[in-house]
Amino acid sequence: xxxxxxxxxxxxxxxxxxxxxxxxxxxxxxxxxxxxxxxxxxxxxxxxxxxxxxxxxxxxxxxxxxxxxxxxxxxxxxxxxxxxxxxxxxxxxxxxxxxxxxxxxxxxxxxxxxxxxxxxxxxxxxxxxxxxxxxxxxxxxxxxxxxxxxxxxxxxxxxxxxxxxxxxxxxxxxxxxxxxxxxxxxxxxxxxxxxxxxxxxxxxxxxxxxxxxxxxxxxxxxxxxxxxxxxxxxxxxxxxxxxxxxxxxxxxxxxxxxxxxxxxxxxxxxxxxxxxxxxxxxxxxxxxxxxxxxxxxxxxxxxxxxxxxxxxxxxxxxxxxxxxxxxxxxxxxx
Amino acid sequence: xxxxxxxxxxxxxxxxxxxxxxxxxxxxxxxxxxxxxxxxxxxxxxxxxxxxxxxxxxxxxxxxxxxxxxxxxxxxxxxxxxxxxxxxxxxxxxxxxxxxxxxxxxxxxxxxxxxxxxxxxxxxxxxxxxxxxxxxxxxxxxxxxxxxxxxxxxxxxxxxxxxxxxxxxxxxxxxxxxxxxxxxxxxxxxxxxxxxxxxxxxxxxxxxxxxxxxxxxxxxxxxxxxxxxxxxxxxxxxxxxxxxxxxxxxxxxxxxxxxxxxxxxxxxxxxxxxxxxxxxxxxxxxxx
Amino acid sequence: xxxxxxxxxxxxxxxxxxxxxxxxxxxxxxxxxxxxxxxxxxxxxxxxxxxxxxxxxxxxxxxxxxxxxxxxxxxxxxxxxxxxxxxxxxxxxxxxxxxxxxxxxxxxxxxxxxxxxxxxxxxxxxxxxxxxxxxxxxxxxxxxxxxxxxxxxxxxxxxxxxxxxxxxxxxxxxxxxxxxxxxxxxxxxxxxxxxxxxxxxxxxxxxxxxxxxxxxxxxxxxxxxxxxxxxxxxxxxxxxxxxxxxxxxxxxxxxxxxxxxxxxxxxxxxxxxxxx
Numbered sequence: 001x002x003x004x005x006x007x008x009x010x011x012x013x014x015x016x017x018x019x020x021x022x023x024x025x026x027x028x029x030x031x032x033x034x035x036x037x038x039x040x041x042x043x044x045x046x047x048x049x050x051x052x053x054x055x056x057x058x059x060x061x062x063x064x065x066x067x068x069x070x071x072x073x074x075x076x077x078x079x080x081x082x083x084x085x086x087x088x089x090x091x092x093x094x095x096x097x098x099x100x101x102x103x104x105x106x107x108x109x110x111x112x113x114x115x116x117x118x119x120x121x122x123x124x125x126x127x128x129x130x131x132x133x134x135x136x137x138x139x140x141x142x143x144x145x146x147x148x149x150x151x152x153x154x155x156x157x158x159x160x161x162x163x164x165x166x167x168x169x170x171x172x173x174x175x176x177x178x179x180x181x182x183x184x185x186x187x188x189x190x191x192x193x194x195x196x197x198x199x200x201x202x203x204x205x206x207x208x209x210x211x212x213x214x215x216x217x218x219x220x221x222x223x224x225x226x227x228x229x230x231x232x233x234x235x236x237x238x239x240x241x242x243x244x245x246x247x248x249x250x251x252x253x254x255x256x257x258x259x260x261x262x263x264x265x266x267x268x269x270x271x272x273x274x275x276x277x278x279x280x281x282x283x284x285x286x287x288x289x290x291x292x293x294x295x296x297x298x299x300x301x302x303x304x305x306x307x308x309x310x311x312x313x314x315x316x317x318x319x320x321x322x323x324x325x326x327x328x329x330x331x332x333x334x
Numbered sequence: 335x336x337x338x339x340x341x342x343x344x345x346x347x348x349x350x351x352x353x354x355x356x357x358x359x360x361x362x363x364x365x366x367x368x369x370x371x372x373x374x375x376x377x378x379x380x381x382x383x384x385x386x387x388x389x390x391x392x393x394x395x396x397x398x399x400x401x402x403x404x405x406x407x408x409x410x411x412x413x414x415x416x417x418x419x420x421x422x423x424x425x426x427x428x429x430x431x432x433x434x435x436x437x438x439x440x441x442x443x444x445x446x447x448x449x450x451x452x453x454x455x456x457x458x459x460x461x462x463x464x465x466x467x468x469x470x471x472x473x474x475x476x477x478x479x480x481x482x483x484x485x486x487x488x489x490x491x492x493x494x495x496x497x498x499x500x501x502x503x504x505x506x507x508x509x510x511x512x513x514x515x516x517x518x519x520x521x522x523x524x525x526x527x528x529x530x531x532x533x534x535x536x537x538x539x540x541x542x543x544x545x546x547x548x549x550x551x552x553x554x555x556x557x558x559x560x561x562x563x564x565x566x567x568x569x570x571x572x573x574x575x576x577x578x579x580x581x582x583x584x585x586x587x588x589x590x591x592x593x594x595x596x597x598x599x600x601x602x603x604x605x606x607x608x609x610x611x612x613x614x615x616x617x618x619x620x621x622x
Numbered sequence: 623x624x625x626x627x628x629x630x631x632x633x634x635x636x637x638x639x640x641x642x643x644x645x646x647x648x649x650x651x652x653x654x655x656x657x658x659x660x661x662x663x664x665x666x667x668x669x670x671x672x673x674x675x676x677x678x679x680x681x682x683x684x685x686x687x688x689x690x691x692x693x694x695x696x697x698x699x700x701x702x703x704x705x706x707x708x709x710x711x712x713x714x715x716x717x718x719x720x721x722x723x724x725x726x727x728x729x730x731x732x733x734x735x736x737x738x739x740x741x742x743x744x745x746x747x748x749x750x751x752x753x754x755x756x757x758x759x760x761x762x763x764x765x766x767x768x769x770x771x772x773x774x775x776x777x778x779x780x781x782x783x784x785x786x787x788x789x790x791x792x793x794x795x796x797x798x799x800x801x802x803x804x805x806x807x808x809x810x811x812x813x814x815x816x817x818x819x820x821x822x823x824x825x826x827x828x829x830x831x832x833x834x835x836x837x838x839x840x841x842x843x844x845x846x847x848x849x850x851x852x853x854x855x856x857x858x859x860x861x862x863x864x865x866x867x868x869x870x871x872x873x874x875x876x877x878x879x880x881x882x883x884x885x886x887x888x889x890x891x892x893x894x895x896x897x898x
Contacts, residue, residue: 054337071337073801074800087810087813089813098809102801102802146795146799150800156798344719348714348730350715351714352715354774355771358771366748428639430639431631432632440885442647444881447881448874449849449852450849452653452870452874453649456653456870457649459863460649460656460866460867466665468669502646561742561743582746582839585743586746598744598745599744605739606739612735613732617732
């Protein structure tokens, strides 16, 4: 079981309030991603849950019982660190065995669990190596192995993929998702990468300056961002945000339109513009268009290969159902 | 990483070290200050009552005081100049590519590990002895009259012994500093047309300045309390009585505790003046 | 980029460096050689360099006459005891300062350093008096305590700089893995810090072995270590070059060997981490 409830928790470092009172419930078995720019408090929040930092106020409950003052070792949570934090002087086997040894488990049971974990994570051949002899991806797996053998109430991941190269990152992303499907254990995952959040999460928590901006499933956030911050943060490339005359037409301060929701035509459309740099990815083409009456260049995404050149004149038309409207406070107008 | 639990554990674990050092500092210091205001002569019945500032005045006005200060300054100053200048040159030399660098390093460092009493005795007898010492042989070989080093040139002799002991320290630290110099900086200067000498004064020396400062401060603190070298060679005679040695004589030889303690307080103040500068540098280093 | 140097240039460097190195090392070499000469050959004019009759006689005489073993044993006990005792006190302290720093950590570290700068002579009599009162004068226990205290700041500092290089993440991982504070220090921190602890021990051992203010002033017979043993040769009747050399060689050889092993770590220890 791993239902975690945060009840009005706050964190201050000295006089600086990093996390203002915050409520959040994480259901058992859920994959929750905390996402936000650096310094938004997402790692601090994770460390509060882990018990590596004391909360300044409020209560943390794990499966209904108050864990606010319980030391990290006794919370029954496992954590995977950004740096992996493997014990360099121990073999892979000893690294994975460490939490079991600390729990005073019998050697036979330790062996059984290590073998099982190594099997799942493809580490069987590396059990007698030292962490220093492993590649980044393998170290990452050892860190996960060390976490799963304990059969914790929940897993905490602190930006676990940020030290891997791009190709490995995609692979490990799938492996972690796969692991979650198989174990059905609560996972809390911190990242600054919205792609990771979108692809892995059951529930995304978008944080800014210690405040929760929005909580919801990836598609809820994509379809109905609650404010300008979430709108700009979720989705890649970023949503185009337009002020001025174009927005006035829709009776709001700002309109937002995602690059994939703009159609392109050589002859007619709502906005006339000049093509700037275009990026040809093969599967898609992104181009940046400077439009008359709109301050910032718009990003447009078109499927497949499109033949447009720098300096061409084109017409853009936003999908009418896909325009997001925001008021002067940056909040979504339904 | 800091929870209340770990913070209180940390305080508990720091306690023994802090309490021990606090005791080590405060108890004897308080006693020294107390004695310095008493007329305390164990051989004439012990504590003979309050003395006010008498001991302080007497210590300074005694005929031995100013010479001892002068001796101390000459000793410390000469050793500093010798070790820093030769240490810098030696560090630059050792940094050059050569065969057997590791062995040379070991040869140069060795004197630092020789206990002070041994080095003082070896120099005194085997090198500076006016009849059988190596220097005497060397002088005679060139037809000169051997010198009675430790009586006729006593202070320079001690300066030489102490410099020999501390040169490795300066060299080792300056060598570490030289090696941390970015080679590209030197190459850039070379491209900019700086000659070797200019590169030394405009690039290398400024880079070394911090290390040199540290060498000077640390050595000063150790050199101010040079003891064994004088104890074994001249016993403070022939103008080699430093402040440390003078206090030692007042306290243990003539058993005038009050007077010696007043001297001790002077020595503590002197050391602290140097220490403040050292701590500033070390403290700054802690921040990054 | 290391640049290629002509062999001629390298040859000149080598010659110069070896010449300087040998001059600096010469007094030690000379002592070593003299220790194998007979007393007559030791003062022969002109001096004999290698062409003498090598003998071990001096070593036998020194060992026999002056009870060398007891001084050696005292040196080992005092240097070793103070090092171990110092570590026991310093490891927890350095752990707290490195991993649970507070606003006062820096002040405490600097204050500890300042105690090291207290001139020994300033507190000579109080310590002497306390030692008489406590019956510690000329006892090994007393010297072990004093050596431990004078070197404690250096031990704490060195350990602190080594501990700071250990990533905090790893200790936190241990905590998440259910390790108590004791297990964390015992199974994770200490094994990782072994190289640092070893060089700290080595430097401290060397410093304690060579210390020659307190050892000369607080011992007479029973607890006297090698520093005092050598100092006893300063009296005129002890003026036998060969025997003095043999005694000196025995007193410095062990530490010279240890010192060569620790030369890399020495800089850090002696400059309180200010030069790396």
